[in-house]
Amino acid sequence: MLTRKRFLSWLLLPVLALCSLMALAEPEGAAQALHLLSYLGADYPATVAAGQVVDSGEYQEQLEFHGVLAGLVAALPANAGKDGLLQGVARLGDSIRERRDGAAVADQARQLAADLVASYRISLTPRITPDPARGAALFAQHCSVCHGEGGLGDGPAGIGLEPPPANMRNAARMDSLSLYDLYNSIGLGVEGTDMPAFAAQLDERARWDLASHVAGFSADPAAARGASFSLEQLAGQTPQQVAAEQGPAAAAALRAQRAAPP
Known part of the structure; x- marks a missing residue:
């Protein structure tokens, strides 16, 4: 459980460490x-x-x-x-x-x-199309020790953590998060858990690459043949939103396409 002192320290991290070049204008x-x-x-x-x-x-x-x-x-x-x-x-x-x-x-x-x-005209779209293959290498280097090679939250360093590392194959939870949400969480850390902020270690492009790879854990690549989404839509919309507005087939397409952006 996150303590008030620990949470406030998270919020007071230096702005330059928290923000990418894009976010500095925000x-x-x-x-x-x-x-x-x-x-x-x-x-x-x-x-x-x-x-x-x-x-x-x-x-x-x-x-x-x-x-x-x-x-x-x-x-x-x-x-x-x-x-x-x-x-x-x-x-x-x-x-x-x-x-x-x-x-x-x-x-x-x-x-x-x-x-x-x-x-506040905040941009939620990456300046460079994310590369999930590059993100896979970053995941193996920085994340798998806690989250496990397959993203199930079963990595060796995650044993005994409370709460345990996130299961990135939990489709219901992943559906409630946009690609930008994942990118933002990687940069800022996740409150209430032992996941650190990676903004000081990974630049903007790397965090988008990693977010795209993580999004792929709950995606069916075959569904990418469905509705087509722009990079802005892939980054800013959640599968949950798309399912409510356009139906489950479109949501499945969003899941697949945000893990393999055009």
């Missing part, structure tokens, strides 16, 4: 805010069910992370969209405190992330 704190919204959207649904808290420790973390999110958004530069973002953050907090339906809260978090991206 307001300080924007990447962290998007990262927290990704976490809330992905993990809240498993924390509350039918209005009841399933895991009190995780639920408390959700509340604490929302508080940090509110501070990050409040500190962003003033612009025409900021008041709406602050109101959205407040509504998200109300929903968490009222223990509302997980899917509805996840939708709120994802919409708020989209509003944040639009208000």
Whole structure:
């Protein structure tokens, strides 16, 4: 479980270590805010069910992370969209405190992330098309010791960690994350776990390559023959979103194509 001191130290890492060349043009704190919204959207649904808290420790973390999110958004530069973002953050907090339906809260978090991206013109698209083959080599070098060669979370260094390393073949969880979410998590680390931030070790291109490889663990390559997506769509949309809007076949195509971008 992540302690408050440890989490705050994560947030206070030097900006230059956290941000890629692309992200340096973004307001300080924007990447962290998007990262927290990704976490809330992905993990809240498993924390509350039918209005009841399933895991009190995780639920408390959700509340604490929302508080940090509110501070990050409040500190962003003033612009025409900021008041709406602050109101959205407040509504998200109300929903968490009222223990509302997980899917509805996840939708709120994802919409708020989209509003944040639009208000501050944050680019979610890699400047160079990711290379999953290069990402595979990076995964073997930096990640497999904890996550296992096949991404199942069964690496030797992961034994005894609490919580255990993420199982990257968990399709339900991977479907709730965009390629940018994976890229952002690699750079910033994952709160509440022992996964470190890799922004100081891996440059922007390497993190996108690694994200594309990781996305492939839950993908069926044969499904790539379905709907066609732009690089911007592959980076910014989740299979969960695409499934709701276009159906399961399109979601399967997104999974496959983000692991083998055009």
